[in-house]
Amino acid sequence: MTATMSPATPLTGQMIIAGVPVRGTGAEIRGFDPAAGQPLDPAYRYGDSRDVDAACAAAADAFGAYRATTSEQRALFLETIADNIAAITETLVARAVAESGLPVARLTGEVGRTTGQLRLFAEVLREGSWTGARIDPALPDRSPLPRPDIRQRSIPLGPVAVFSASNFPLAFSVAGGDTASALAAGCPVVVKGHDAHPGTSELVARAISDAVTATGMPAGTFSLLFGYGPELGVTLVTDPRIKAVGFTGSRSGGMALVAAAAARPEPIPVYAEMSSINPVILLDGALAGRGAELGAAFVGSLTMGSGQFCTNPGLVVAVDGPGLDTFVAAATEALAASPATPMLTPQIARNYATGVQTLTQTAQVIGRGESGQRETDCRAALFTTDARSFLAADELQAEVFGASSLIVRCADIDEMHAVVAGLEGQLTATVHADDSDLDTARELLPLLELKVGRILFGGWPTGVEVCHAMVHGGPSPATSDSRTTSVGARAIERYLRPVCYQNVPESLLPSAIADGNPDHLWRRIDGRLTQD
């Protein structure tokens, strides 16, 4: 890193390839302040296929040395990134607010979440079970054939391409969950920064690059590129040196990368987190007791951050009746008092308006938020339809990114079961149930398990805790691979694969599976967990 890269230095408008600032030569992009309606300095430029080649070559070159680092060394690296990010919190939040229109408190929290994720993976590395260490000792006297000594550990897949999200400029962007888990696994990372927040991206990329230098990691461990997704993004995903992809964004964007990766001579895993309408199921007891309270709280979850969450509650399912009427009345009242808030970009605001307009053709509008004057303003929208109409119209399940939700009125519990059974895959399902609803909830639970990655009771889906047991994932089209999570400790598993070592001489064995357990790991010996 050169001295010009310190956080105190003004933004340079450059990408960073293996520690070196590189000015793109393609189309110019700028951050855009959606609250002020103003483009921001400095200008950035898209990179091209030569930049992809340089970043991938550096990542491939770094991979051998990077994956040979110890868990402790990578834990320190991740913590140094977290420290570097925390040290520039004020600068970072100010820039992210300007580029996203999201509130200061939210983005300050997101800095904490981002550094928390990095520190969680440092903890996961030190705990050591990520190595998947297993040993089946030799059985030289077994009849009819002796058993050889067989050991297993996990190794990183190789360089990973990460695509930043629009809606989490920090926690799902340059140093977000995908980057943190891939770096933890031992994979160099090439990030495609999001056009909506290039300045935030540059600041975070510097924080990572400085940590690469400070902890002595190979320079190619990290690069940040900008570029047009269908061009530079596809070039990146199809580069033979890239071995896995993390993506958070639209269904069409995610599926395009899935298709590109599948068409490679060597197909690779793509973890695309795409589209979810996050059904909220209101059961009768809860509605009867708390209908008004739930209606107001629902609008709070719906409109938070202009509804720009993957876990935004875009669908409400309930059995028709006075409880639901109370909920709807409270929700429409709260909605009417909801101010218009800026969306991340003018394009996202236009897509939102189109999505709402499309819904108007098949569902009934029952509430709108306040309208605004800015081109980026999101005017919240609430629709209703009956279960039969919902089941007949696939388009009613399409995600409208932003503060839009559809209430499906069911005639009875059987119809509610049919609606749940007819859902596409989702990130979350929320159930509001009182004690009198538990039998109903018990019958719904197995149906919901097959549809979602996370089931929550009595809250709202828009908070995603970063912890060991979280699943932020779910069946298609919520994600392209339901077997993993993008949030929480298990995300490291996405970037690993098992390797078996048979009769490998002791002096050549990796320490995770060496005799005497030098790394003090929990390991499976003949299938039994032990720290011996």
Place this chain on the structure above:
Amino acid sequence: MTATMSPATPLTGQMIIAGVPVRGTGAEIRGFDPAAGQPLDPAYRYGDSRDVDAACAAAADAFGAYRATTSEQRALFLETIADNIAAITETLVARAVAESGLPVARLTGEVGRTTGQLRLFAEVLREGSWTGARIDPALPDRSPLPRPDIRQRSIPLGPVAVFSASNFPLAFSVAGGDTASALAAGCPVVVKGHDAHPGTSELVARAISDAVTATGMPAGTFSLLFGYGPELGVTLVTDPRIKAVGFTGSRSGGMALVAAAAARPEPIPVYAEMSSINPVILLDGALAGRGAELGAAFVGSLTMGSGQFCTNPGLVVAVDGPGLDTFVAAATEALAASPATPMLTPQIARNYATGVQTLTQTAQVIGRGESGQRETDCRAALFTTDARSFLAADELQAEVFGASSLIVRCADIDEMHAVVAGLEGQLTATVHADDSDLDTARELLPLLELKVGRILFGGWPTGVEVCHAMVHGGPSPATSDSRTTSVGARAIERYLRPVCYQNVPESLLPSAIADGNPDHLWRRIDGRLTQD
């Protein structure tokens, strides 16, 4: 099950759909005795899309009740299948010998391996870690926001389609590894039996169906179909009720299923184990000390089972010199004395002959086995080339299914590194090293790790131990998904995905993640393993 299905009853020539014998209406197929050159009774007929529909409907119908069974219930089910298979060992081996031409000893061993796999998964179920139970308890006093109670467990993906292998009529067929691991995970299974051994398939399917009945599992938990892969196989993989696929076979067949699954509206995982030439690396010290011994032993591994193993050693890499000359002389001598042995089917024998013929055009023939009279006979073949030619000709890496191998002579260690770096993904790599070779081996190890699923020292790759630490998998094109194994305890993970439960009332929680640990599992509490 009807009484007509007992193992004592002659083969009926029928498929089994959810416990009911069903006669296909399509093309007739018969087992074929490759040693005698004779077709076998009875005739079987291909099923059609209606049969696929019936099997998938039954599997989907069974899924809810089947996945609700306890680990102990499924363990008993798997053990009952194993008992039923063991009880008909003699009948089964006789039929499998007739249908495959493989020796009695090998197939008797394969019965043991098949029942052993089923019993291993019973053990995995009882140990319980397959549930992936994790609990992050609520932190109600956390500031600024309380943490909810968050728990995680794994659930089965849904009905699984399993495609039988030609070369393991028992261990990778109807009740083989894929079936055992999918049933263990809680997934109903629809098997497409292999055309080469329909009678063996029917016998094993009866054993499974009888166990379904005896242990009270839902009838749709298991079905056996016959059919033409590009038709019935693709119909099966694209049926929306199928949620994952296990396949062992050719690269073209596997990739066709991968493409069909990827093109579904809801893409699903395909675990295809396809193509591997299993490099054997001979280092100088080992060659100098044991060149002749290694040459003879190599031919034993090469010609075993007419070379029809996924792990057959189809490539030998060594530095040129007198040690390699000794190895080659011993190998060609042993090869010349190797009798011709029947291959599984006339088509496989024709493909083998074509593959050998193609290799003859780019590599030098240095040895052949004895020639035979039967149309299915495999005449073993050994080729050589130099490293530069090998690196220049992709076709030299194509798998020739059968007893064919290519020795690549390298000028020096650098060329050996280049050959290893130029390899496609493989199931295995074998290293023969003496003490004097350890430094050389240490440098090769990281290169090999990136290419293969299993690294073995001092043996031959053709034995695959069924145990906790085994990996039978590897980077593309060895398999379509390097993150898993098809042999060993971890195969159960292929058919699972995680689900998160947030603030779910205690009375609704699955027992794996209930308070008080009623299933006595190892679980992660706040990320730490404990049995509390």
